[in-house]
Amino acid sequence: xxxxxxxxxxxxxxxxxxxxxxxxxxxxxxxxxxxxxxxxxxxxxxxxxxxxxxxxxxxxxxxxxxxxxxxxxxxxxxxxxxxxxxxxxxxxxxxxxxxxxxxxxxxxxxxxxxxxxxxxxxxxxxxxxxxxxxxxxxxxxxxxxxxxxxxxxxxxxxxxxxxxxxxxxxxx
Numbered sequence: 001x002x003x004x005x006x007x008x009x010x011x012x013x014x015x016x017x018x019x020x021x022x023x024x025x026x027x028x029x030x031x032x033x034x035x036x037x038x039x040x041x042x043x044x045x046x047x048x049x050x051x052x053x054x055x056x057x058x059x060x061x062x063x064x065x066x067x068x069x070x071x072x073x074x075x076x077x078x079x080x081x082x083x084x085x086x087x088x089x090x091x092x093x094x095x096x097x098x099x100x101x102x103x104x105x106x107x108x109x110x111x112x113x114x115x116x117x118x119x120x121x122x123x124x125x126x127x128x129x130x131x132x133x134x135x136x137x138x139x140x141x142x143x144x145x146x147x148x149x150x151x152x153x154x155x156x157x158x159x160x161x162x163x164x165x166x167x168x169x170x171x172x
Contacts (some may be wrong), residue, residue, distance in 0.1 A: 002088040004104060006031045006038065009082045013064050017071045019079055020062045026103060031086065032056040032063055040082040048085065101156065109161045111136050111146075114154060119172065120144065122163070144172055 006025040013020045025031045031038070032053055039048035051067040058064075070076050091102065103125050111119045111134075120138035125148075132148040146152050146165060155164040165171075 003039070003041075003085040004088065004091060004102075005083055005085055007063070007084040009040070009079045009084065010062070011080060012073050012076055013059070013062075015073045016066070017073060017076050018064045018066050019076050020059075021065055021084065022061070023063050028056075028063060032065060037090070038084045038086060040079050041085055042079070042082045049079075049082075051079075099156075101158065105158050106134065106156075106163075109156075109158075109163045111163045111165055113167045114164060119165070119167070138172075146171055 007021040007023045009019045009021055011020045012018065021032075023032075030036070034053055034055060036053045038051055038053065040051055041048045051070070054066045054068045056063055056065050067076070096102075106125060107122050109122050111122060113119055118139075120136040122134050123137045123143075124135040126133040126135065126145075133145050134148055136144045136146060138144065152165050152168060152171070153163065154166050157163070
């Protein structure tokens with residue numbers, strides 16, 4: 001089964017079973033919505049523990065979650081340092097808009113100019129507010145940053161892990 005990280009439980013919060021999560025998903029409103037099923041993976045366990053989100057709220061840089069039936073700090077203490085994951089099937093249930101992609105689909109793609117020159121590979125996606133910025137590492141290991149905007153990103157071919165961009169002056 002293929003798994004995808006959506007967050008990490010870094011601590012408990014209060015005494016009523018809330019956990020503090022650092023999110024690593026683009027779809028917090030879907031992933032952490034009441035009723036969502038998440039798998040908690042801990043280093044020592046072979047199998048995950050499945051939990052169902054009862055409530056979620058933002059608090060500073062964290063998301064505070066409670067899970068159905070786990071209303072006490074003693075019941076969630078065990079999840080500290082656990083990684084929250086979903087299955088590929090759960091991802092496929094999501095409705096992405098046209099021209100929306102998961103980070104895992106974009107990271108690792110080769111980037112080419114419109115002329116066919118290989119420019120590098122996407123290593124990271126930075127959320128800047130207005131638009132995402134993609135970090136590209138070229139063959140020399142140098143990093144470049146391109147905005148994910150229509151003027152720059154011309155074609156995304158997920159099946160081939162290939163992205164074609166218009167190289168604007170100053171990008172490289």
